Amino acid sequence: MTPSEYGFLKQFLKSRSGLVLSDEKQYLVESRLVPVTRRTGHKNLSALIADLGPRGSEDLKNTVVEAMTTNESFFFRDKTPFDHFRNTMLPNLLEGRRSQKRIRIWCAAASTGQEPYSLGMCLQEDRHKTAGFRFEILGTDISTEVLEKARTGVYSQFEVQRGLPIQMLLKYFTQQGELWQVSPELRAMVQWRKLNLLENFSHLGTYDIIYCRNVLIYFDQDTKRDVLQRLAKQIPEDGYLVLGAAETVVGLSDAFEPVPQHRGLYRPRKQGAAASPRLGSAFPTLKAMNS
Structure with missing residues (x-):
């Protein structure tokens, strides 16, 4: 070359x-x-x-x-974002959405689907606390190939061994020879769509939680700013943005503010006085789920 x-x-x-x-x-x-x-x-x-x-x-x-395109992913990757989901985001949104009874979640770089399915398993584990609520999970990616794999929900033994607790494997997957497939119930919780974050995504509407992890690191500064500013328009004032451990909004966007003591978790910045996030503690941690 x-x-x-x-x-x-x-x-x-x-x-x-x-x-x-x-x-x-x-x-x-x-x-x-x-x-x-x-x-x-x-x-x-x-x-x-x-x-x-x-x-x-x-x-x-x-x-x-x-x-x-890098499509590295595994179940409950990095653990912390899923602890934040169960301990902070979900309790606060259940309280704040008591009238609507609907919570929307968008995984903006879903790759082969482990992240959306991990969130679906969290919701299944806590369905006695979320009764009456409707959850919409959308997984998007630029790659048609990985989305097709995500849609079928079929993973190798190696893939299900990466981060997935054995009890969840047996509960939410069916073995097919040397492969494992996500249960129909769990697959039905997630919708899939091809999407390029460089293009307009306003047609998707608003989402209470947006996971956009480990994708901004591949963009230059101007592209990061542009994507973050457009993401901010898709999240309501009491919603959340989740970034990867190596990513931040600091120096890129004033539309978000970090949730104190919650690495990688951000909320839209309110006009006037800064918001003080109310931290939930009613949900067990992922560590407890894995024990």
Whole structure:
């Protein structure tokens, strides 16, 4: 791959997905795109890159973007965001939504589905406390391939062993040979949709909780600011935004403020006096669930 070809690829990926690659990442691009050239019948990377121009196939462009998108995920990843969900967000929203009886949750970088299904399992475990409420969980991702996997809810033995307590595996999954499938009841709790965060998503409406974890780290500063400002318009004043451990709104957006002592958890900044989050404690922690 020539320097000019790599320069074109960097700009192509940034414009299509927000992914920012340094000059030192050329090896990564080559390792992920060489298999694509074999599948698509291109002679080499140069031929593949030549077909990504204005007249190139949209299917090919999407294939290249999906090959370069990181889709690392596992059940109850990092634990803390799910403790926040059960101990803080859910109790407060159950109180604040007593009249509407509806809570909407959006996982904005759902990958292969472990995060939305983990939230669904939390709700199932606490259904005696959420009786009468309707929950809507939406999982979106830029990749059609990972969304199809999420929709089917079929995972390998390795995937279900990563973060998933054994009692939950046996309770919410059915074994199919060497694979495990999410139960129909749990699958029915989540809707899936392809979505690029660089594009307009206002049509989705408002969500009480938005999980947008481990995706902003791949964007440049301007793109992060833009995405955060648009996310702020999708969350009601008493809603929540959840970011990854390595992500923050500090220095990027004044539309959110951190929830004190809750790493990665943010609320829309109220006009005037700053809000003082009311912390719930009625729900057991994920650690207790796993014991």
